[in-house]
Amino acid sequence: MPLIKTSLTDDIGTIGFDREAKRNALSAGLIAETIAALDDLEARKARAVILRSVVAGKVWSAGHDVEELPRANVDPLPYSDPLEQLLRAVKAFPAPVIAMVHGTVWGGACDLVMACDLVYGDETCAFAITPAKLGLPYNVAGFLNFMSRLPLNVVKEMFFAAEPVPAERAERVGIVNRIVPAADLEQTVYDMARTFTTRSAAAIAAAKESIRVLSESAPINPATFEYLHGLRRDVYFGPDYHEGTAAFLEKREPKF
Ligand code: LCV
Numbered sequence: 569m570p571l572i573k574t575s576l577t578d579d580i581g582t583i584g585f586d587r588e589a590k591r592n593a594l595s596a597g598l599i600a601e602t603i604a605a606l607d608d609l610e611a612r613k614a615r616a617v618i619l620r621s622v623v624a625g626k627v628w629s630a631g632h633d634v635e636e637l638p639r640a641n642v643d644p645l646p647y648s649d650p651l652e653q654l655l656r657a658v659k660a661f662p663a664p665v666i667a668m669v670h671g672t673v674w675g676g677a678c679d680l681v682m683a684c685d686l687v688y689g690d691e692t693c694a695f696a697i698t699p700a701k702l703g704l705p706y707n708v709a710g711f712l713n714f715m716s717r718l719p720l721n722v723v724k725e726m727f728f729a730a731e732p733v734p735a736e737r738a739e740r741v742g743i744v745n746r747i748v749p750a751a752d753l754e755q756t757v758y759d760m761a762r763t764f765t766t767r768s769a770a771a772i773a774a775a776k777e778s779i780r781v782l783s784e785s786a787p788i789n790p791a792t793f794e795y796l797h798g799l800r801r802d803v804y805f806g807p808d809y810h811e812g813t814a815a816f817l818e819k820r821e822p823k824f
Pocket of ligand 1: 593
């Protein structure tokens with residue numbers, strides 16, 4: 569059974585997560601299908617891509633598939649992790665990728681939304697980044713995704729509290745471009761995508777890549793990188809990560 573639905577109409581691509589039973593948890597399989605769909609849409613010269621959930625349910629995506637996270641003492645979000653590959657694929661796509669959000673967004677899916685070029689939501693959307701609930705040390709690229717977009721105090725509140733930021737506040741702090749009534753969300757998003765299809769694809773691609781390079785150019789030297797990696801190693805070798813993932817799978821609250 570495919571885990572996504574994808575289409576291309578009037579140069580606008582749509583990729584819909586279709587794993588409702590697991591609340592669109594981003595498994596390696598679903599991610600592989602999504603990356604393949606992006607490659608196909610690029611080959612077919614899509615001028616915009618919309619990421620959505622096929623089912624307008626309570627949850628847009630429950631984030632990284634926790635059952636696929638390593639239990640043992642290894643880096644839980646390495647560069648090669650499927651989710652990290654998806655974030656890079658979205659940022660490298662040579663046209664705007666728009667997240668159309670109905671429902672709640674959790675963990676790695678929140679990072680995915682932050683990697684999209686634009687985000688539109690309705691009154692049901694909310695955004696939570698949750699490594700602190702799993703005792704998981706988030707990675708440098710992920711922090712930069714949030715820091716290049718939101719005020720530091722908001723980034724810290726989101727990462728420390730791991731609580732959902734609801735729609736109205738998400739618009740005010742800048743997680744989303746706009747919040748519109750659920751009944752208008754699809755029209756609003758596709759109207760914006762249609763506007764992009766009338767503009768120079770070359771100019772937009774160059775602008776998107778330039779902004780990506782400039783927004784990611786956080787100058788850190790190797791020693792600083794190793795220091796940051798050491799901070800992560802201390803956490804994922806520590807007890808919290810084991811307790812956090814075990815508690816999730818045993819469907820109980822973690823005790824840190
Ligand atoms: C696998 C799941 C998941 C799931 N994985 O439905 O950001 S980081 O660093 O933390 C990163 C590592 C990350 O993204 O971690 C995951 C962060 N995600 C979360 O913390 C959200 C965890 N899920 C939930 O809190 C609830 O499932 C929500 C609120 C999303 C939906 O609640 P609801 O009551 O509607 P259930 O909890 O009953 O879930 C339905 C099925 O989806 C599975 C869950 O185990 C259940 O499977 P079974 O029916 O087989 O028991 N599921 C939900 N989230 N992230 N599987």
